[in-house]
Amino acid sequence: MALPLRGGARFDPRLHLVVDPSARGPAGTAALVRTAVAGGVTVVQMRQKDGSTRELVDAARRLVAELRPAGVPLIVNDRADVAVAAGADGVHVGQDDMTAADVRRIVGAQAIVGLSVWALEQLAEATPGVVDYVGVGPVFATTGKSDAVAPIGLDGVAAIALASAVPVVAIGGISVENAASVARAGADGLAVISAIVSSADALASATALRQALEDGRGVAAGARG
Amino acid sequence: MALPLRGGARFDPRLHLVVDPSARGPAGTAALVRTAVAGGVTVVQMRQKDGSTRELVDAARRLVAELRPAGVPLIVNDRADVAVAAGADGVHVGQDDMTAADVRRIVGAQAIVGLSVWALEQLAEATPGVVDYVGVGPVFATTGKSDAVAPIGLDGVAAIALASAVPVVAIGGISVENAASVARAGADGLAVISAIVSSADALASATALRQALEDGRGVAAGARG
Numbered sequence: 001m002a003l004p005l006r007g008g009a010r011f012d013p014r015l016h017l018v019v020d021p022s023a024r025g026p027a028g029t030a031a032l033v034r035t036a037v038a039g040g041v042t043v044v045q046m047r048q049k050d051g052s053t054r055e056l057v058d059a060a061r062r063l064v065a066e067l068r069p070a071g072v073p074l075i076v077n078d079r080a081d082v083a084v085a086a087g088a089d090g091v092h093v094g095q096d097d098m099t100a101a102d103v104r105r106i107v108g109a110q111a112i113v114g115l116s117v118w119a120l121e122q123l124a125e126a127t128p129g130v131v132d133y134v135g136v137g138p139v140f141a142t143t144g145k146s147d148a149v150a151p152i153g154l155d156g157v158a159a160i161a162l163a164s165a166v167p168v169v170a171i172g173g174i175s176v177e178n179a180a181s182v183a184r185a186g187a188d189g190l191a192v193i194s195a196i197v198s199s200a201d202a203l204a205s206a207t208a209l210r211q212a213l214e215d216g217r218g219v220a221a222g223a224r225g
Numbered sequence: 226m227a228l229p230l231r232g233g234a235r236f237d238p239r240l241h242l243v244v245d246p247s248a249r250g251p252a253g254t255a256a257l258v259r260t261a262v263a264g265g266v267t268v269v270q271m272r273q274k275d276g277s278t279r280e281l282v283d284a285a286r287r288l289v290a291e292l293r294p295a296g297v298p299l300i301v302n303d304r305a306d307v308a309v310a311a312g313a314d315g316v317h318v319g320q321d322d323m324t325a326a327d328v329r330r331i332v333g334a335q336a337i338v339g340l341s342v343w344a345l346e347q348l349a350e351a352t353p354g355v356v357d358y359v360g361v362g363p364v365f366a367t368t369g370k371s372d373a374v375a376p377i378g379l380d381g382v383a384a385i386a387l388a389s390a391v392p393v394v395a396i397g398g399i400s401v402e403n404a405a406s407v408a409r410a411g412a413d414g415l416a417v418i419s420a421i422v423s424s425a426d427a428l429a430s431a432t433a434l435r436q437a438l439e440d441g442r443g444v445a446a447g448a449r450g
Contacts, residue, residue: 052321052322053303053304053318053321053322053323054320054321054322054323054324055321057323057327078278079278079306080306080309080310081304081305081306081307081323081328081331082306082323084305084327084330084331085305085323085324085327085328085330085331093278095279096277096278096279096280097277097278097279098278098279098282098306098307098310099279099310102282102309102310103306103310105309105310106306106309106310106331
């Protein structure tokens, strides 16, 4: 679960914030990310579907500059070229993106590669050395991603967590209220958008999500041990 | 002007066909490209703006499989990640894409990198070793690309051709009728979309474009020499 990164940091999959820099501009995005990291976010994923490649690279570079001093990796959704050009730490791919193996060839052995899965058979591609974590979901119904498949629920998370050879990061409709239950189902980490981005107090929400995750994982570890 | 490629072929910038595989599907695209190569096309550039990354990689792979036996390189517009994943021969970037220097770092020294320019000051980025050719235009008004800048005309081509350290490939509204004049203005190559794609006889059009280019370049070389 701990990978050496280019920046010397280690990959801690516990709390991912997924951000679209085009939604709030450079200054707003930087402020949001700073707050989220202060609250315990351990990974930031940039997911911006519109904009030119140059805009994407510029946005990713700004995030790297913001995150690197804090030792928090930036993962770019879909675009391995943008990740390499911006000096980001990894790439997250979905089932409609490039395969994880293709991404790995582009970004090299040190980078973080994540893969979205929602069914057990999709774990076949998620082998250690190729994939560093799987993004599993949507756990619950969500408005955050328009093309999401049907929610897999806590049972779905549990089944994939049992079978996965790499850390499981649950995503989709995760809130402060349900975070501990997701961790208890076996998630190693949580990924959120609106639970932090749309929160009136992003710092408090990030802190609470991190705490709920730790609480839930403690219970899960106790139940396993 | 001649680069060693991965496939052992050499880069011949004379006649580029720009294709969007989503416009006619896999079989139609393969047939078009085969005909165009038979008519004298020396480079194919894939320019598809829509579709998932996986679709883009699949389309590029099909084109590589079609072109490699003929020794004709495939260049992917904008997406260095797609080019690398598909095993294509190069990347063409515009002013809104990644910089040519960033592309070069991703694709390596052997790949072909092209850059769109329409003004002399944009040649600053087009240094040998980073950029293998510049795409210059639009020469004439065109309906082929919606975000095109104002036509630069034959004078614009001539000015850039005089100043460029790398081969100049003219693009934008080029037809069988005007191709020789573009070559006489100093273009080393021509890039077309509709002159071949929308032609009732793509083979004849490609052949005629190639012949017009050679005629015009012969005159240009005679005038220079």
